[in-house]
Amino acid sequence: MNKCLWLCLLWCGAAAAANLVAFRNEEITLWAAPVEGQGVFDEYHADVAMNPASTMKLLTGWAALNQLGPGYRWRTELKTTAPLQDGVLRGDVYWIGNGDPRFDNARLTELLRQLRLRGVRRIEGKLLLDKRAFSRISSADGFDSDAERVFSVPPDTHLSNLKVAWLRYFHDQGRPQVVLDPPLPGFRVDNRLQPGADVAACGDVRERVNASINGDVIRVSGNLPAACDGSASYLNVLDSDGYAGQSFAAIWQALGGEGPFGTAQAATPETARLLLRQDSDPLVQALADINKFSNNTMARNLWLTLGAQQPRSGDTVADAEQAVRGQLQSHGISDAALVLENGAGLSRRERISARQLGAVLLDAARGPYAAEFIASLPLGSEDGTLRRRFAALGPRLRLKTGTLGNARALAGYWQAPGGQRLALVVLVNSARAAQLQPAIDSVVAELVERYRLSLESGHCAP
Structure with a gap:
């Protein structure tokens, strides 16, 4: 047993064991370690691969910050090969999408308003969606019964307003x-x-x-x-192409424009000229939406962006997985237990160990993008998916939540008044997962309390 853990258990008696009584042996894994110190504060079955539910978004976000940088922006372009005569574009418009996860009606309105300002009044051709940025999208198998729910909207190069x-x-x-x-x-x-x-x-x-x-x-x-x-x-009323096409037409007509006449998919010709270009908000803003509100669709778009921006095989899904594994390897973190499907945790198959996810948390908190990463997490009792949880611990606790039918998870940080931080991961896989949530919260509260007492006693201070 880790010396620090032994001293803290000695200090706090049998509190840890008492809090695990609610769980069967195979239902829970946990890991906790000081960010500013060395060694592990506590662990239990920490190397067992578990379904992490939406805490998998932490891995995707960490990889994206490292690969793309916090200022990365997605680019949306409109191009055409048609002449513009007296306000009439006599042909098709190509909409080149790159998977901007925050592209919404306001952005589309501004894009089309700029097109009107540039003298286009009527589009005589079709709206053609260039979707080559993603060669294919990742699966989320086993959620067919949830197909009309917003959390299961699939990713897309032309994701618009989350297709809502x-x-x-x-x-x-x-x-x-x-x-x-x-x-x-x-x-x-x-x-x-x-x-x-x-x-x-x-x-x-x-x-x-x-x-x-x-x-x-x-x-x-x-x-x-x-x-x-x-x-x-x-x-949810349409597929992604239908929604993008009808949104474009509705907003264009509201701005006084005419056309376009139909929507289809097509690759943009090399000879096409640029009509308009629009860059998204920076990645850090998307990351806050993804983690605070556990947005699966946006997370899956971000995961595919990793593959699109670092192409190896030409298969966006395979390249996304290789990009994430490459980041783990370059930071000295094992990927042995990792199973990926879509990088969002909306998966029956994805797996990671508490120790692996904990290593990601430590690397993120010690790295150059620590502030951006940590700020994306929900604050205890204040916002996002933690708004109604952990009132006693409050905003010193920043945790990503994870929720599936048979999985509950929490992963993130607690910061002591003196600034010392504890990184922690709790993963529960069980048919009883929903009813175990109060016990999971109790485990987190107990970990935090033992760490606080250890700091006060000086036993485990960094």
Whole structure:
């Protein structure tokens, strides 16, 4: 047993063993170590490969910071081979997508507004999506029943607004109204909402309304109180190409433009000239969205970007995996237990050990991008997926959460008032995972308390 661990167990008695009573032997692995010190503070089955759920995003984010840098930006371009005559582009527009995970309606609106300012009024041809940046996308097998849920939206070179259409609710002269945002031209909203009883607050509007899709009709029913004015709910209504094409057309027409006439896929000809170029927000902003809110789609886009930006085989998925493994090897971290599918943890197959993930945490906290990496993690009891957890520990705790049907995980850091940091990983794989969550939180709290006491006693101070 590690000397530091032995001293801390001696100091705190049998608290650690008591907290593991809730778990069967094979259900939990854990690892913890001081960032500023040496050795391991605590571990339990730390070399066993486990499904880490969304804590796998930490590995992808760490690899991306090291490979691409925190200032990396995705580039979106519009090109054409057609002449522009009197405001009419007499041919097709090529939209070259590179997988910007934060590309949304606001960015698309600005892109098309700039196109209007450059004198284009009418696009007589088609919108052609150039999707060559990703040769194929990674799988997320075993989630077919969740295909319409936003967390399982697949990655795409032309990911736009996370492929989400919003239903926005308001009251007009006492009558509830609903509009589709963006106003996708291929759909019509059938508003069957009725006024609801007066309430002080709306709460979750999804509990008051029902939205169903039948062909090109979105039927919305329910009772909507006036307090729900300004609320919204989302729908997945199209595949990625269809959503990108209809969003482009809707926003273009809202800006006074005409066309385009249809959407298809095509490679941009070498002779095409540039119409517009737009760069994304820097990678660090995407990383905060990915980790604080555990966004699977954005994480999978980031993972594929690693392969696209470091091509070896021409297979984006294989190249992404090789890029991640290459980062581990170059930093002296074993990849022996690692199994990758999509780098987001939305996987029944992905595996990593607590020790491996812990080594990534230590390297991240000691590396040049420590501030960027750590700032992307949810703060205990304050934001993201930890907003309602760890009230007693508060924002000194920064942890990435992981949640699947049979997996719960936590990985990140606790910082003592004196600045010393403990990196920790807790992975639980069990059919009982959901009911074990309070026990998992207790394990984290106990680890933190023992580390705090060890610092006060001087037994394990760096």
